[in-house]
Amino acid sequence: MIYLDNNATTIMYEEVFQILQKYSTEIYSNPNSIHEFGVKADVAMEEARFKIAKIMGVMPYEIYFTSGATESINWAIKGTALSRKKIGKHILSSKVEHSATINTLSYLNNIGFDIEYVKTDDFGKVDIEDLESKIRNDTILVTFMFANNEIGTINPIKEIQEIIKRKNEKTLFHVDAVQAVGKVDFRLKDYKCDMASFSAHKFHGPKGIGFLYKKESTLIHPLITGGTQERGQRGGTQNVPSIAAMAKALELSIKELYEMDRIKTIRDELAKDLEDLGANIVTPLNNSTPNTISAFFEGLRGDVIVNALSDEDIYISTSAACSSKGTSGSRVLKELGYSNKAAEGMVRISLSSLTTGDEVQRFINILKNVLEFLRF
């Protein structure tokens, strides 16, 4: 198998799985139990929180464990909307966000919030001037992704942050950082955003676990109410095995970051090889996550290419896994003004620190055969 769909999900690091195993089978207690067996799980959980906070350069009590990025994004957006609706109902975002953001904003729009979309350039990068002109007194929230999941484009988060706070210091800024971790050196201390969402399975951790960073001063409504867990802000027995595993995955992802220079070299060479095979490259190579390349081939459907490669035990993607079923082509490409044919033709190849040059070479060789067959 050659797995080149790492923006959809990643394999767990071996060490990460060992931690998952330890807290699933040995220290399986409820971290909220007051007995010693419960305390052991609680200690592991708080050590994980401390480790994540330390890596990110924030305080442990600013990290809230959730079931993943979609929950985190829902919490950040709906929590802000519901807690600040008396101050304002204006929210800014972009049309190339992940469906977790797009559909949450659409939900809020249906219940009376005023959602406005900031222009982006041809690669989906936020237009700073347009953003500046759209921030109003009643803008309660701005939410953007750090890097686009479908094509890899990186947003100028620091600039965005500065503009928001200059125009309206009360506007909260949420960053969907899902595609950042393990690909670029993303530390929260370098970005003064108010909230950020993360998902472990995108950086070689388990599925079903993530976290929301929420600045100490950021007070918003909880999404999931219940017990006193997570300082009363997120009810439910914490998933200690996955939390401890996530912290280890984050640690290893940061350790392995040096691999991204190698991956970028492979990715950039792959771009040339793809162009030689007739591809139109969509990803901006000089401003994107180094593991991602998206492209389309004139006259060929992306899903046909994906399926033909799948028969060869090679796995790439059409668009985002979260919206690839039952839809027709890349939503992001359509928003960027590409034709429906281009959008339906898009394929995404996403590498990880574990991808070898040999795998990519074998992929390109087989792709060549597949394209010849399909173009017959």
Added chain:
Amino acid sequence: MIYLDNNATTIMYEEVFQILQKYSTEIYSNPNSIHEFGVKADVAMEEARFKIAKIMGVMPYEIYFTSGATESINWAIKGTALSRKKIGKHILSSKVEHSATINTLSYLNNIGFDIEYVKTDDFGKVDIEDLESKIRNDTILVTFMFANNEIGTINPIKEIQEIIKRKNEKTLFHVDAVQAVGKVDFRLKDYKCDMASFSAHKFHGPKGIGFLYKKESTLIHPLITGGTQERGQRGGTQNVPSIAAMAKALELSIKELYEMDRIKTIRDELAKDLEDLGANIVTPLNNSTPNTISAFFEGLRGDVIVNALSDEDIYISTSAACSSKGTSGSRVLKELGYSNKAAEGMVRISLSSLTTGDEVQRFINILKNVLEFLRF
């Protein structure tokens, strides 16, 4: 170690962990990916949904995977409230519900919903006549637990269902079934409720996974919006390893149900032994989950007993793990009219199908010594 805190969480069955391992390390793909590797995960997930539905006697498309019971309960209650607020804002429940329900209702109360609590008997069982008198034209939801997590009392869910539908057929009925599975033969087909919440880690499955049963005809707002997962009703990459493991845990829990006769016998003998040691039994032995017994000892704090036993590597609980930290005594006992001293004295012993008579005998012997020491 003698683990008698199974209402807080349970150890995973060995077979369940093996499935978790398989889908964590081998078939780790995103079930929404269209390639063959993704399809394998999707098939495993849909087989799990089918298995759960079959066991429960409902349709697979009535099962929605969530991060656990707290999310399911939030979804059922808030989803109903937000989607029906134009019809009515009246919701009925009881004061002895789990904090996931109590605090969600309290949240709704703060934003303008009319929450009313039905009387219960001395053991926390819903008073049917009081319920009947309180159902109104604008009652949009009734939510009760199947069995109380702290003391084990079982509610007459079928009678409750009949009364609700007789008084107002439009009122939705949600059952918190968390403490039912693996303890009694709870099948949704026997209860015509509209929604029910479940958590895998209470029946020897993984933490961080659960499901919401939602009758096909029950249309409520989603809680977590995003991708097209779960028929568009719950966004986020599904946690396939935990979903597949949960289905196996449910299957095994049902298979092991015959053990509950043995466990009930052990529990009832334990009640006598506890009374011999001076305990006041709180749990109604003839109407409770057979694994649960709660009691208090005059003049002794529950947390002191729990900690003393913890030093002996024996784990029991004071009240619910989800509310046991930073609070003083059992909330349920206080609601039932017990004194603060009794509430602070409460201990809960919760067995599982894996508990042996020998373990319980060793527990009671050590408890005897502990009580002698503490009463010195």
